[in-house]
Amino acid sequence: xxxxxxxxxxxxxxxxxxxxxxxxxxxxxxxxxxxxxxxxxxxxxxxxxxxxxxxxxxxxxxxxxxxxxxxxxxxxxxxxxxxxxxxxxxxxxxxxxxxxxxxxxxxxxxxxxxxxxxxxxxxxxxxxxxxxxxxxxxxxxxxxxxxxx
Amino acid sequence: xxxxxxxxxxxxxxxxxxxxxxxxxxxxxxxxxxxxxxxxxxxxxxxxxxxxxxxxxxxxxxxxxxxxxxxxxxxxxxxxxxxxxxxxxxxxxxxxxxxxxxxxxxxxxxxxxxxxxxxxxxxxxxxxxxxxxxxxxxxxxxxxxxxxxxxxxxxxxxxxxxxxxxxxxxxxxxxxxxxxxxxxxxxxxxxxxxxxxxxxxxxxxxxxxxxxxxxxxxxxxxxxxxxxxxxxxxxxxxxxxxxxxxxxxxxxxxxxxxxxxxxxxxxxxxxxxxxxxxxxxxxxxxxxxxxxxxxxxxxxxxxxxxxxxxxxxxxxxxxxxxxxxxxxxxxxxxxxxxxxxxxxxxxxxxxxxxxxxxxxxxxxxxxxxx
Numbered sequence: 001x002x003x004x005x006x007x008x009x010x011x012x013x014x015x016x017x018x019x020x021x022x023x024x025x026x027x028x029x030x031x032x033x034x035x036x037x038x039x040x041x042x043x044x045x046x047x048x049x050x051x052x053x054x055x056x057x058x059x060x061x062x063x064x065x066x067x068x069x070x071x072x073x074x075x076x077x078x079x080x081x082x083x084x085x086x087x088x089x090x091x092x093x094x095x096x097x098x099x100x101x102x103x104x105x106x107x108x109x110x111x112x113x114x115x116x117x118x119x120x121x122x123x124x125x126x127x128x129x130x131x132x133x134x135x136x137x138x139x140x141x142x143x144x145x146x147x148x149x
Numbered sequence: 150x151x152x153x154x155x156x157x158x159x160x161x162x163x164x165x166x167x168x169x170x171x172x173x174x175x176x177x178x179x180x181x182x183x184x185x186x187x188x189x190x191x192x193x194x195x196x197x198x199x200x201x202x203x204x205x206x207x208x209x210x211x212x213x214x215x216x217x218x219x220x221x222x223x224x225x226x227x228x229x230x231x232x233x234x235x236x237x238x239x240x241x242x243x244x245x246x247x248x249x250x251x252x253x254x255x256x257x258x259x260x261x262x263x264x265x266x267x268x269x270x271x272x273x274x275x276x277x278x279x280x281x282x283x284x285x286x287x288x289x290x291x292x293x294x295x296x297x298x299x300x301x302x303x304x305x306x307x308x309x310x311x312x313x314x315x316x317x318x319x320x321x322x323x324x325x326x327x328x329x330x331x332x333x334x335x336x337x338x339x340x341x342x343x344x345x346x347x348x349x350x351x352x353x354x355x356x357x358x359x360x361x362x363x364x365x366x367x368x369x370x371x372x373x374x375x376x377x378x379x380x381x382x383x384x385x386x387x388x389x390x391x392x393x394x395x396x397x398x399x400x401x402x403x404x405x406x407x408x409x410x411x412x413x414x415x416x417x418x419x420x421x422x423x424x425x426x427x428x429x430x431x432x433x434x435x436x437x438x439x440x441x442x443x444x445x446x447x448x449x450x451x452x453x454x455x456x457x458x459x460x461x462x463x464x465x466x467x468x469x470x471x472x473x474x475x476x477x478x479x480x481x482x483x484x485x486x487x488x489x490x491x492x493x494x495x496x497x498x499x500x501x502x503x504x505x506x507x508x509x510x511x512x513x514x515x516x517x518x519x
Contacts, residue, residue, distance in 0.1 A: 005185075006185070006187065007185050007187070010186060011186075019496075019500075021500060021501070021504055022497055022500070022501060023497070024493040024494075024496040024497050024500075025493075026492075026493060028489075036489050036490060036493060037493070038490060038494050038496070039497075040497045040498075040501055051494045051497055051498070053483060053490050053493075055482075060458060061212070063184060063185075064208060064209055064211075064212050065212070072482065072483050073483075094220075095213075096213075096215070096217040096218070096220065097183075097184045097209050097217045098184060098217040098218050100186075
């Protein structure tokens with residue numbers, strides 16, 4: 001096992017001993033840069049009651065480069081595509097080394113509460129959202145029941 | 150993966166302040182670099198006024214010319230050494246342990262005392278107490294309002310006798326006290342003397358401007374000892390290295406820079422580039438601190454970084470998981486890691502329901518303040 005930067009150790013320790021509400025994350029035993037994450041859908045959103053699995057990987061350049069995060073659970077969301085990739089500014093150009101795993105996961109949870117169809121990743125979902133928001137939300141709710149229970 | 154994982158135990162952090170000490174926690178946090186989340190090392194400020202460790206901000210600016218905190222455009226040219234901040238961090242590090250002891254709940258609110266330390270006899274304890282009482286006037290002067298009450302005067306004594314303050318009044322020598330080496334009569338920590346003798350009495354490192362008397366042998370060694378040219382080079386005043394233009398630089402030019410700093414010149418151009426870049430980062434940030442590391446230590450650090458980069462790169466290939474690019478792969482992965490996810494799921498659910506219950510309970514009952 002290569003030497004892990006102290007910052008990663010500290011973050012892991014804090015994540016596991018004092019994780020934010022609705023979020024659990026634990027590194028894998030064989031690779032401490034690779035985390036399994038569970039995020040619960042925020043209340044008053046179509047994802048309420050669902051628990052979504054994600055994977056998070058800290059690249060070698062972390063914290064200078066953002067972590068790579070992906071949904072493993074299927075989710076009906078305009079900013080998350082079929083492969084689980086997430087369209088979130090702080091995971092791309094708005095990344096700053098002052099951010100950390102905790103803030104990234106909280107932002108993802110917030111994204112579930114506030115879908116943004118104007119900056120879509122899954123075009124068909126975003127289209128659906130724009131044309132008939134009610135139906136789209138119902139679909140998201142159904143997917144949550146089907147895949148995220 | 151549990152909290153007792155050996156990798157996690159490796160961190161040797163000082164304990165945090167108890168949560169009720171919000172002011173102290175805030176002060177403590179203010180002295181942490183926002184990038185590495187450690188106390189500032191060689192702090193510098195940039196144009197927007199935010200401060201970071203020299204090495205952290207230099208490496209951050211390599212990839213993004215912005216302040217990591219406020220996103221304002223920033224360049225390496227705006228980096229200025231922040232000596233006042235460094236002094237504050239240094240003195241806070243000294244004071245931290247004392248403050249933590251003082252802020253322990255048993256020291257201030259309840260009268261419970263930890264058992265006296267085995268080295269402290271009760272007689273000397275009394276002595277400390279007396280001395281403390283004499284000192285109380287000066288040491289507690291920052292809170293004159295509190296001092297006026299008799300009860301608080303008592304408390305001041307309690308704190309001192311509970312081992313909260315270092316007993317510098319102790320006549321008994323501890324291993325941190327200085328002693329004289331019986332052979333070369335250099336002064337150093339008592340605990341370090343056996344090792345020092347074993348190594349053939351090298352001159353103590355910390356003592357740069359020693360008093361001279363009683364230390365002549367070591368002083369002369371300093372004058373005549375440094376025969377090797379490498380050692381003399383280290384003592385030359387260091388100058389910042391100017392960054393080469395990596396796009397235009399030829400491998401030979403990069404090698405010239407590396408060999409000028411006695412670094413390995415193996416590898417292809419990208420490897421050389423990475424090495425030069427990393428070295429300039431280490432070297433230049435080392436100039437921003439009043440506790441600079443020696444050049445050999447920097448070289449060792451460079452080696453370490455390179456080795457770990459290499460291992461990470463090899464590992465990263467399979468760690469990212471090629472299988473996760475397909476739907477079947479994801480399904481398989483989720484299945485394999487099912488137990489872990491189930492555990493995490495339960496954790497989230499349990500915490501959520503706890504929070505709910507607490508919220509409900511609070512809504513029903515009047516809020517109690519602890």
